[in-house]
Amino acid sequence: MPQDKKLVTEITPRDEDFGRWYTDVVLKSGLVDYSGVKGCVIMRPYATALWENIRSLLDARFKATGHENVMMPLFIPESLLNLEKSHIAGFAPEVAWITHGGGEKLAERLCVRPTSETLFCEHYKNIVHSYRDLPQLLNQWCSVVRWEKSTRPFLRSREFWWQEGHTLHATPEEANGEVMRMLDIYADFAERDLAMPVVRGRKSESEKFAGAEATYSIECMMHDGRALQSATSHYLGDGFARAFGIQFTDRDNLLKTPFQTSWGMSTRIIGGIIMTHGDDAGLVLPPNVAPVQCVVIPIASHKEGVTEAAQALTAALNSSGVRAKIDLTDNTPGWKFAEHEMRGVPLRIELGPRDLEKGECVLVRRTTREKSTIAIESAPALLPGVLEDIQRELYDEARRNRDAHTSEARGVQEIRDILSSKGGFIHAQWCGGPGCEQSLKDELGLTTRNMPFDLGRIADKCVCCGKQADIPALWALAY
């Protein structure tokens, strides 16, 4: 059946050209379509369903920790964006400007939000007056716009979807506690639900958010050894609050300035899922977020009772909490196998007339292609456990890959050797000087990903300049 293989062979092999493999997978699996505006993609139903699952799992964690959602305006007046100086310096070069509305030139131009700190500050100034109004724990799900020069679906686009949390607290201690709580929520979500092992740590000065006192990130390793910054959590101190004049009367009756955080995860994480778990046959989706967890494919569906039995099984699976779907298109079974493999559906059930006679069906795992014959009746009770196993195996595999591609380096030549051999994450001591950071970036394209919380001292001296160095850091090529 040459046609059945066509879908698969159209995907560039992963280890031949990782970039082309990625583009093939996102387009052919039906995740995105390009739009007429450069750098803006269409999130097709499959990507949207995936994002809705991500959203629902993260949102439940936000709400369980006391956060509420809001919907803020899309536009920021130029004068408002300008209020916090380091913030505007970081974002001004990449915003899109509205100059005309309703047929007239606007008195003041508006930018399309690249992030919403300034909007939240303006709102907080209106609604926060007393310690009773604190903390403010707000979040929004929306899209933002940054006018990137070179773009790639999910990884870097001019419009992307995300959530942005913005909170306001009476003390720096409480705000810092929030920053860490949210970083931990992202780490927990990535590891448990996306099967992506993370490195939690603090960003260097040069890599922190424009306007933040400190930025923390979770960093994940992609299959090609590069790092993906997968979520960030910022401690903003009282810089924005001072710039916007936000004040509150504390319990001691004194007027004080509150302390702020912001934190976000975006559709970029979908690129991370793809590049962590995908293989030569296409996507591999972690069961916890897969839009379809099990596809049921009737074989010889014209034979009496086959379609009905497959439909009954699909319904029974859905009743037991498995997101199951039947494929009743008129494609051949072989085509269907390849298509759902390409779309990364964790499990496939094949059900033909002979299986039906024996009360059995064939269960196939996307990851290993391992086949087993099981009783139809037992499937609804069995599958949730199988999905959990797959979820854990995906995490273990990604963890093994990361550990196998993480090295220590004590000098620049050692770094060069690692990059030219196995690549991946490099643990190396750093003096903290921006010069050393810049020099490794210029020569090797390497950046500090973060200063991991869990990383012990690698050496006494800086990997770059050889001077006394106190900071163990994670370095990598990054997306």
Added chain:
Amino acid sequence: MPQDKKLVTEITPRDEDFGRWYTDVVLKSGLVDYSGVKGCVIMRPYATALWENIRSLLDARFKATGHENVMMPLFIPESLLNLEKSHIAGFAPEVAWITHGGGEKLAERLCVRPTSETLFCEHYKNIVHSYRDLPQLLNQWCSVVRWEKSTRPFLRSREFWWQEGHTLHATPEEANGEVMRMLDIYADFAERDLAMPVVRGRKSESEKFAGAEATYSIECMMHDGRALQSATSHYLGDGFARAFGIQFTDRDNLLKTPFQTSWGMSTRIIGGIIMTHGDDAGLVLPPNVAPVQCVVIPIASHKEGVTEAAQALTAALNSSGVRAKIDLTDNTPGWKFAEHEMRGVPLRIELGPRDLEKGECVLVRRTTREKSTIAIESAPALLPGVLEDIQRELYDEARRNRDAHTSEARGVQEIRDILSSKGGFIHAQWCGGPGCEQSLKDELGLTTRNMPFDLGRIADKCVCCGKQADIPALWALAY
């Protein structure tokens, strides 16, 4: 306790000035805050939670009828917007234009989507080739921008949130079936979940959507007798598809042009809920969409066991499917009663030390203020039924109000008399001529809301010109 009443007395009485009453309610109940951009509001947590409930109930209906969600770009290139002539004529005067991005002037300006027909058409042209690719049943939840001159929270704003469905079909019959199916879904949702009785019907030529062959609407009566167009469903024919060159190869191997629909409901409906059910004490929210269905208020909460019992009851209510919340702020009970009434929470439970001794609590309905004493133990089983009763009563009350303010008219003087006495909906026969429609609009501000499916012949002659008339129509002042 004068402080306790302050919240309430700050609301303008509904029958004194309905417009001011509305503004007071939306601001003081914490639904919205104004932003620095004229006509763009902030949807605060309470409004966002309400919209999330609306979204989840509507989205389930869309998915149950085979629709899938997508996320389309925010921007439309000018040349793309220009492709369908009557569409651009309708929308060009009210769009916002991006002229600069990333520090440079754009080669072609982009508008912020006022609606996304053109984006869906461009996408459909890419993905639809054969009858196997039809129907396309897509929807998106997003915000859109229309540069309105005069704005009011929810009712008319420069940015608003909505869902927009866009579908593509092989035949006009199938597309028209979809148009009616979606209108019925809106009607069912409005009546069952929002307790808002609707009039389903077809819009006149002058009131239809720019680019549509036919527009259908559901119209609801607000407390002041004015109409609110609450959702629309459009039959677009093949006009857009021809303009965009969308074609498919049918089963008979001929190249054909498909037929299209679009349909939407927006955050405007929140204004409708407010103006249908609200009263002098503030909001009244239908239980099916209320963010909080029952607030639990401990009385003398410092007394032993009161707070614990109230917390246990709140948890038990949540377990039985009631969205319950405890109010543990240090406001007085009287203040809390007024505040949650103002926020339209359908039920309140008061629980004090004496109640606790007897194993009882006091249940108060928002609508009637009727109080009853019930056993604490029985509350979790009892409340779902009480909420259903309230939901039904709200519908019945709105229906009674609408019927009491619906009149028939057979001449212009009769219309003037109705408008100057009780106002409301007017059933009157119409010749279908745009001149008569325009004349009643100019003189009385009256518009045809729609031509209701269920309305029989009122008279033989047009209410305006007196000529032979075939169309029974619904006329009203409208938001």
